[in-house]
Amino acid sequence: MSPVVTFWLEFASTYTYPAVMRAEAEAAKRGVALIWRPLLLGPIFKNQGMNTSPFNLFPGRGRYMIRDMERICGALEIAFKLPDPFPQNSLLAARCATALAVEDRPAFVREAFTMAFGEGAQISEPDVMREALKRVVQDADAVIARAQSDEVKGALRAATEEAEKAGVFGAPTFVCADGEVFWGNDRLEAALDWAKDHAPKERLGAI
Amino acid sequence: MSPVVTFWLEFASTYTYPAVMRAEAEAAKRGVALIWRPLLLGPIFKNQGMNTSPFNLFPGRGRYMIRDMERICGALEIAFKLPDPFPQNSLLAARCATALAVEDRPAFVREAFTMAFGEGAQISEPDVMREALKRVVQDADAVIARAQSDEVKGALRAATEEAEKAGVFGAPTFVCADGEVFWGNDRLEAALDWAKDHAPKERLGAI
Numbered sequence: 001m002s003p004v005v006t007f008w009l010e011f012a013s014t015y016t017y018p019a020v021m022r023a024e025a026e027a028a029k030r031g032v033a034l035i036w037r038p039l040l041l042g043p044i045f046k047n048q049g050m051n052t053s054p055f056n057l058f059p060g061r062g063r064y065m066i067r068d069m070e071r072i073c074g075a076l077e078i079a080f081k082l083p084d085p086f087p088q089n090s091l092l093a094a095r096c097a098t099a100l101a102v103e104d105r106p107a108f109v110r111e112a113f114t115m116a117f118g119e120g121a122q123i124s125e126p127d128v129m130r131e132a133l134k135r136v137v138q139d140a141d142a143v144i145a146r147a148q149s150d151e152v153k154g155a156l157r158a159a160t161e162e163a164e165k166a167g168v169f170g171a172p173t174f175v176c177a178d179g180e181v182f183w184g185n186d187r188l189e190a191a192l193d194w195a196k197d198h199a200p201k202e203r204l205g206a207i
Numbered sequence: 208m209s210p211v212v213t214f215w216l217e218f219a220s221t222y223t224y225p226a227v228m229r230a231e232a233e234a235a236k237r238g239v240a241l242i243w244r245p246l247l248l249g250p251i252f253k254n255q256g257m258n259t260s261p262f263n264l265f266p267g268r269g270r271y272m273i274r275d276m277e278r279i280c281g282a283l284e285i286a287f288k289l290p291d292p293f294p295q296n297s298l299l300a301a302r303c304a305t306a307l308a309v310e311d312r313p314a315f316v317r318e319a320f321t322m323a324f325g326e327g328a329q330i331s332e333p334d335v336m337r338e339a340l341k342r343v344v345q346d347a348d349a350v351i352a353r354a355q356s357d358e359v360k361g362a363l364r365a366a367t368e369e370a371e372k373a374g375v376f377g378a379p380t381f382v383c384a385d386g387e388v389f390w391g392n393d394r395l396e397a398a399l400d401w402a403k404d405h406a407p408k409e410r411l412g413a414i
Contacts, residue, residue, distance in 0.1 A: 025337075047266075048265050048267065049265075057256075058255050058256075060255065060374065060376035061376055063374070064374065064376065064388060064390060067388070068390075071397070112302065167267065167271065168269070169265065169267035169268055169271065170268075181271060181274070183271055183275075186393050190278070
């Protein structure tokens, strides 16, 4: 069995964007399986006493983040445009990702993040989400409908609570099977290496 | 002339510790000169509306930082012990570093950080600073006396204001000659690479 890392992502988070674009290739290099899981940082920030992004609460950090993102995306040769407003309302995007089959999530997430941070599109708009879904699945409208169901709403709330209990306080966050937590796009490699180096040993000689 | 990077450091900052221990070797690899400059984050945090370290204001981040530091210091094979209280009062250490000749600063800074974060020593204590200074210069007592002078106090205040104007909001921060800012131990290599790649070109053919 491959080592596994849970990739907690928030559609309004700038640094999640390069992580989303890099994650699959870096995981494949190491033979690590990624489980892509959307969450909502809003309730987690609220529990920390913050009513918006730290990049808005601390403008110096916000200005730095924009320049840092320009450098990171430049090196990856992907476009970067800060959405306006920032942060965007990511509720619909997170519910759509939750409503999707697990195997369809990575492609949808990349489409949605490219729209949000490559083009500055409004991911809170159903038409934008429908367009992203159409690029990945046949039944975009069915996914949007399922995204509004009580089941999906509850699953996203439960996922956010689960993430917070696991030690998530920002995004992206990578959680290894043994509970080790790595925060930030710049910790992706460290998380994958950790998972690879600390994978449960195969049982030998079991007949 | 070598490319130059200003290394803004705060003696109470956890992530400054691994940066201090790594900086000289990484800079030498790239032929970049480092200018080590102490500052006080207290006034900078205050201007952001924070009355203590963000690691205390946001306990989830604080717990993560401790684990992250354990991993980083483990990989570097240096000891890590979070000082109590955290953050320490770093005023005397910053004044001592300011009072030192520029060429004596790196060695003193490494001694002081090793005491603070490797051993959990109280760097606000004059006896602890005297011990760190003794390992680096002949006249430790003279440095401690000079550290209390109006000239040094004013120079440290001015340095902190200069750093804030340059875009510093945390530590460690690396500022290149062209004004490019890199924040965090994990951006040391990027800052040095930037300085190397964006150094003013030598004039060719000047006789």
